[in-house]
């Protein structure tokens with residue numbers, strides 16, 4: 001079985017693929033390396049043979065996780081690295097190695113799935129947008145604070161904004177003007193994300209008319225999915241790209 005990991009800034013998304021084919025044997029989202037090892041230990045019948053991962057964390061953190069995986073499971077670990085060009089997509093950054101690897105892999109996945117111009121919107125800790133032309137040219141992108149950062153900045157830098165996660169969840173039932181603090185903040189930040197998404201759509205239309213595919217991914221993609229009709233919601237887009245960047249023998 002193959003272990004796949006997407007190490008973001010807040011969470012590690014993991015999944016285990018069956019040895020033959022591509023069906024998922026187990027999957028999860030965890031907040032730390034320790035929780036990952038524990039989560040995997042709890043999977044019945046787990047027999048790992050290989051691992052591939054992508055990380056946007058510091059090199060030392062990533063190396064530490066790779067060492068742990070090698071030690072605990074005795075498996076080879078393949079780590080996605082930057083490239084100027086891959087699978088018909090050309091990295092648009094002046095210094096290609098500076099482009100976040102999650103963005104790069106999501107782009108590879110998107111261009112493979114769409115085979116035409118793509119707008120990739122990722123709503124995680126950060127919200128990002130990336131533009132890939134019909135010819136596979138990455139035109140660049142945008143990075144903004146995502147939902148967790150927006151709400152935590154408000155919680156941290158104001159004295160009277162305090163609420164728990166359950167209240168936050170409930171506030172998302174509608175987008176009408178909030179009548180409580182939690183509603184006002186959660187809906188306000190959701191509208192910021194929606195505004196971000198709609199602005200990107202406008203820009204994409206100005207480049208490509210209707211000839212492009214919008215991809216939505218990241219843990220908070222659901223918050224804007226209804227606002228982008230026709231978009232493809234692909235939660236595992238980074239994993240699609242990971243398999244391309246780290247093919248296993």
Ligand SMILES: Nc1ncnc2c1ncn2[C@@H]1O[C@H](COP(=O)(O)OP(=O)(O)OP(=O)(O)O)[C@@H](O)[C@H]1O
Pocket residue numbers: 007008009010011012029056102123124125126147148217218219220
């Ligand atoms: N099953 C889930 N597990 C964890 N977070 C989730 C889940 N569903 C939605 N979310 C939300 O997704 C957001 C985190 O998104 P995601 O996991 O894509 O990014 P991340 O790992 O934190 O960051 P990065 O953008 O660096 O990859 C949080 O706001 C969280 O509340």
Ligand SMILES: CC(C)(CO)[C@@H](O)C(=O)NCCC(=O)O
Pocket residue numbers: 008009056098099100101102103124126128143
């Ligand atoms: C923007 C994030 C945080 C999104 O996860 C990640 O892709 C990253 O750390 N990127 C490096 C900076 C850049 O992409 O320009």
Ligand SMILES: [K+]
Pocket residue numbers: 008102122124218
């Ligand atoms: K991500």
